[in-house]
Amino acid sequence: MNNHTPHDHAVNVLQVRRLGIDTYHEPVVFMRSDCPICRSEGFEAHSRVLVSLRGKNIIATLNIVTGDLLQNDEIGLSEIAWKLLAAAPDDDVTLSHAEPLESLSSVRAKVYGQRLSQPAMHAIVQDIADRKYSDIHLSAFITACAGDRLDVTETAALTRAMIAVGEHLSWDRSPIVDKHSVGGLPGNRTTPLVVPIVVAAGLTMPKTSSRAITSPAGTADTMEMLAPVALDVKAMRRVVERTGGCIVWGGAAQLSPADDILIRVERPLDLDSEGQMIASILSKKVAAGSTHVVIDLPVGPTAKVRSTAAAHALGTDMVKVGQAIGLHVDVMQTDGSQPVGRGVGPALEARDVLAVLRREADAPQDLRERAVVLAGRIFEMAGHTPPGSGAALARALLDDGRAWHKFQAICDAQGGMREPPQAAHTHVMTAPSAGRVVSIDNRRLGRAAKLAGAPQSPAAGLSLHTPLGTRVERDQPLFTMHAETPGELAYALAYLHGQPPIVEIANGQ
């Protein structure tokens, strides 16, 4: 045989072409079926290909092209492949077969019911962060861990692995406090209130938040209506050093890059996984340097957690995983029977936040009270106030304007405060009959807000006028849909008209 090797540069080389195709986190390359390398290497559609350029290596999924999209000596790169290789026009890349990933055998073992060790979990999460898993592999890992298939030890291992592969902030003070509200409750936007209250009292709270995964708005989406949130770690540190706190998007900070990738695949699967949820939440807290975290667990028939028993089990596991990774975790069950505040959607929720901070007369009191209770709990947990007196301090900081003043300082430090946009198209949904509001379906309300365009269209969503218990007359407004385009408004209304009422009225009460 001759001396040809698998990495023979003279043969296995193609010129890059940026195709401008956004394949998210999964690097994809495009090659002609009749290109010499496809033929000599036996590559076929969905092959995993090792692509090398100036010492950078990525594993990409191959899409075969049969038309004239590419020349015979060209390879098309998706946006993420282009970025990871730091490619430039006319660059030549070298191609070879990707070795099977060792860590996939651990995923398979988990699928077959075995427990994952810390080293196994670490190898999986490292490969995910290195973008070596295809969507198919990510989906299998998520499914294998879904429901309650990760025990506390495995969840702690996953959390540690997620921390290990990301950036890590450390601070020269203590305690570093934090909070997290478990999702599923529309409008539950306490973070932009809790941070300025807590920071105004002199505590440090470097808060990272997520964008919406399956909800009409994440805290980062809402906060973005008021100030820039896509800050990297360096910028975030500057803000915290100047003001004592921040409210930024965690994805830009790269505190848990593996989790950011997993979330992209969890979304279309819509699977709940207790272990992954705990790891996702707590890994970001530890990576942000937090020492004390209060978890807000809303409980209600259409919230993410539906019973106090389930909330208790989840809360207990969170505290245990916290202990295993050296994080103080305190869990609070809260009312999850209806949305918090009035707005659902980034801009509409931001307006509620502003109303509370500015002490406007019609500010939503339920949102304000939740923020007060959570901030109070943080004060007590961190030893800043005696037990039982945290909420009073929080209330005082809101009432005298110090929280509002601090919020403006944080927004300025993040790049400048701004006003939320207003939607161009609205439609009022009214009561079909007189009576009392007896239930509100959080999930379907959230879905209507999403169909109206939230969170991609930031002004979209809805505004709820009648909380639980409100007495209404026939034709009285229940909620108002907001959309940026007529098409999106039409989608939301088509959905609402095809459903039983989301805000349920009991007659004669």
Add this chain to the structure above:
Amino acid sequence: MNNHTPHDHAVNVLQVRRLGIDTYHEPVVFMRSDCPICRSEGFEAHSRVLVSLRGKNIIATLNIVTGDLLQNDEIGLSEIAWKLLAAAPDDDVTLSHAEPLESLSSVRAKVYGQRLSQPAMHAIVQDIADRKYSDIHLSAFITACAGDRLDVTETAALTRAMIAVGEHLSWDRSPIVDKHSVGGLPGNRTTPLVVPIVVAAGLTMPKTSSRAITSPAGTADTMEMLAPVALDVKAMRRVVERTGGCIVWGGAAQLSPADDILIRVERPLDLDSEGQMIASILSKKVAAGSTHVVIDLPVGPTAKVRSTAAAHALGTDMVKVGQAIGLHVDVMQTDGSQPVGRGVGPALEARDVLAVLRREADAPQDLRERAVVLAGRIFEMAGHTPPGSGAALARALLDDGRAWHKFQAICDAQGGMREPPQAAHTHVMTAPSAGRVVSIDNRRLGRAAKLAGAPQSPAAGLSLHTPLGTRVERDQPLFTMHAETPGELAYALAYLHGQPPIVEIANGQ
């Protein structure tokens, strides 16, 4: 608000462009991020989009394009999207949001540990066959059913569902016999021998086989070296009516289209699923009209089934599922400790088959004996011979040339017999020391054959010279690698040189 509806044709229309990108079974569409529909509908990367053209509807995954690949009013279609829509240049398609698939809630229920009912399984399999599942969804379904997570009732439900969504053959005679060898044993190519033997005795055997999934050759790949195998149902029926049997690729016959789609995703996952394996095998038998099936279960430390206990459990489940769906199933455990015959790879295995049929002096006797035993069992199961005398009839049909004559007739009916190709590049692996062959690793041997190019390069693979127990001298050839290109040969050799010996020699025995 205006009268715009979600299906407003004036607005939600784009002109198709065939991009020539092969995305396998998953329809993908490409749209510019700044195209009016993306913006008005809030579509983003990975959105599931309903695409309609002249009454045909598909659900496609959206890839966002940022460059100049497409015009603003164009939508790019992947090959499978183009084909499913039966699109032509300049056609306009209508776009809207795809409703969430109802059947995915059953997949989620299975992930959380619930059992799948027959209607739930049917809805899932129907949506898969209709290509409504993305790769991410398919991966979740496969993972949720992996290992032993499907019980016999669910496996029977999956089998029935797979049968229901595919083509179905019926014959005006009975019995219709069939066989299946469970994979994992290189070179176990008994089908092209069993079919002509059984058919030469007057039985009917319309055999459909698969291409390689994770092995260096499937029976269809091997048979394709000798005759065309990509016959549709009509052509297959013609062959069987003329000759009494056939050996064709099942994929072209569309007997179990959902299974064909699942297999494409199972391959990169490399997950074993007993339930899916049974459903995959038995659904195709029933769809082909079979009434009596012999299952060959090779057992060995590096075969797919590793212990007689595991084989017994699997065999019992196969018989039970057979009973549930009205199919006679008989299971035989066979020796899986080493490859069968000499060749591994499509052309090399085809040579072994020809040698046995032509009664050549050096024909591999182990392959011949296996075919004889399996054919004998079919004779007995179908009541064609008394118990204990099936093998003798099979042997007689091989010895007097009737099987060879029948094989030629089948090949002619399938489109004409041909000779297998010969690889241009070979390399002999020799014994590092004298001794006796004490073990052969089927899995790594298969992997070496695949790295050499099998099955995409049909002449590639390897030829084993020294079965278990052979006494060898130092430097005596153990096996010969075959490849069509120097690059593929280099891959295989790089792998072999980095491994402990695949053919293990014990010294001094």
